[in-house]
Amino acid sequence: MFKKLLIIPGIALGVFAMMYLVGTRQQPRQVTVAERATTVKYIQVPQIDLIPRASGYGYVQPGKTWEAVAEVSGRITQMREPLKKGDFVSADDLLFQIEPDSSRLLVQQYEADILNTQAQLAELNQVEKETLRKLETEKKALEINRDELQRQQKLADEGIIAQSQLDKEKLNLLARMNTVENYIGSLDRLPSQRKALEATLKSQTMRKEDAEIVLDKTTIFAPFPARVTEVSAEVGQAVSAGKVLTKLGSIDLVEIEAQIPGFQLRNFVPRWMFAPNTNSTSRSKNYQDDIDLQAIILRKEGDHIIKWKGRFIRFSETDPRTGTMGVVIAVDNPYSQNSKKRRPPLERNMYVEVQLSGKPLAKKKVVPRTAIHENKLYVVNSKNRLERRPVIIEFFQGNLAVIDSGVKRGEKVITHDIVPAIDGMLLKPEEDTKIKNILSGKR
Incomplete structure (x- = not known):
């Protein structure tokens, strides 16, 4: 019992000490903490002549391409050597020769036909000259016969000659007149004969020209300096019209x-x-x-x-x-x-x-693309505080953004992101010389 009572003074002493401490404590002092500035990099918005x-x-493809297409059928008898993919050829180089014998014979045949028709025309001209000459002679003889008939008629009227002799002279005149008419008829037929021969000559000439065109098509030449891109024919190969023999590309x-x-x-x-x-x-x-x-x-x-x-x-x-x-x-x-x-x-x-x-675009306000944050720029105002400002972007070019409106030339724009970005927060701006120099090089 006595031991339990000894605890009471200790408790009382503790209570007294607590009351003393509470009564003598000092009020807490309020400490003002200085605002902390965030260091940022900035550039002054430049206005430059921007090269788009x-x-x-x-x-890469050749400026001109050309296909050598066979226009006639036949066997390839000659071919340029070498003519492989990657080879170079000059203008007018012979690339292919397709057997020309049949075409050449056809040209020769038409040439012979033309010579024959020309000879017939020459003969017709000669006949015309001879007929004209004979006609003139017969006309003169006809006049003589008429004069003679008139003389004979007078003699017959006077009874000097017999009627039979007069009739004989009349027959001579009629025969002469018939001869003249025959020559005139022959001359009248000559123009139609000449037209027929001339038409034949024209047709033969056209057929000869067609044959020469076919003959020309048996040889294929390079149209311009080129490089071979494909070859699909060989000497001795029979080809049909329309087959592509080779392809060229200009150099x-x-x-x-x-x-x-x-x-x-x-x-x-x-x-x-x-x-x-x-x-x-x-x-x-x-x-x-x-x-x-x-x-x-x-x-x-x-x-x-x-x-x-x-x-x-x-x-x-x-x-x-x-x-x-x-x-x-x-x-x-x-x-x-x-x-x-x-x-x-x-x-x-x-x-x-x-x-x-292209041509420089005059007076464009440009900022780095990293300065754009959801169509806003972080601007350092005159009090070095953050201003998140909406802007209208005209266009982007690479790592640049061209600003149409919302910021003025010379204003300070932060070139990077800030986390967190709070309007009015205090900033410690430092010029971003690296980006400034890059933008200077875009002029």
């Missing part, structure tokens, strides 16, 4: 039809080109006036990038599957360009990149 750019890919010009997204071309293509009432003739006439495109063709081979200079020639159709538009670029003398720069030629079916650049 676009790029796409396509295959003085190649074309690349690069497929480029339509949105990349909006700053290259004038709107009139897509007007429904604009015909193709007026489009082609205005290409050079309204479109100023510079083209570079690139091909990567290992660690090397090879470049060729191209020129724009036309737009092609829009691909319905991808929505890309074909832009046709030409490269002149693709085989000779490699002589000094030691680069390979642009050959058929090479897959290359085409980079286009």
Whole structure:
């Protein structure tokens, strides 16, 4: 019992100590914490003359292609050597000779027929001359006979000569008149005979020309300097008309039809080109006036990038599957360009990149694409505080965004994301010199 009572003083002492501490405690002091600024990178919005750019890919194809098609049937008797895929040929090189014997004989036959008809015409002309000469003679003789008949008639009237002698003179006159009429009839028939012979000659000449055309078709020549892309015939092979013997592609010009997204071309293509009432003739006439495109063709081979200079020639159709538009670029003398720069030629079916650049677009406000956040820019205001500002974007080009409205030239725009991004938060801006220099290079 006594031990239990000893606990009471300890408890009382503890209560007293607690009351003392509570009574003597100090009130808590309020500490003001300074606002923390977030470090950000910015650029001042530049206004530059922006060069529009676009790029796409396509295959190299010859500017001109040609198929050697047999126009006559027969056996190939001669062929250019060599004539294999990849060989080069010159203009007017003989590629194939199809047996010409039958065609040559036909030409010779028509030539003989023409000579025969020409001889008949010459003979007819000679007959005409002789007939005219004889007719003149007979006409003179006829006049003499008439004079003689008149004299005989007077003598008969005077009873000097017998009637039988007068009748004989009349018969002589009639015979002479008949001869004259025969010559006149012969001359009248000559024009129709001449027309018939001339028609025959014309027909024979036409048949000869047709035979010569067929004979010419037995020889096939290269129409221009080219490279062989396919050979499908050999010496001794019998071919029929219409068979393709070989295919050639020009070597003085190649074309690349690069497929480029339509949105990349909006700053290259004038709107009139897509007007429904604009015909193709007026489009082609205005290409050079309204479109100023510079083209570079690139091909990567290992660690090397090879470049060729191209020129724009036309737009092609829009691909319905991808929505890309074909832009046709030409490269002149693709085989000779490699002589000094030691680069390979642009050959058929090479897959290359085409980079286009156009006329500078004046006074465009540009920011890096990383500065765009759901169509908003993070702007550093005059108090170094964040302002999330909506903007209207005119278009994107690569890693750039062209701003139509919502921000002014010279305003400070943050070039990266901020997490969290709260309007009014304090910022510590530092100029992004790297992006500034990149944008300076876009001028």
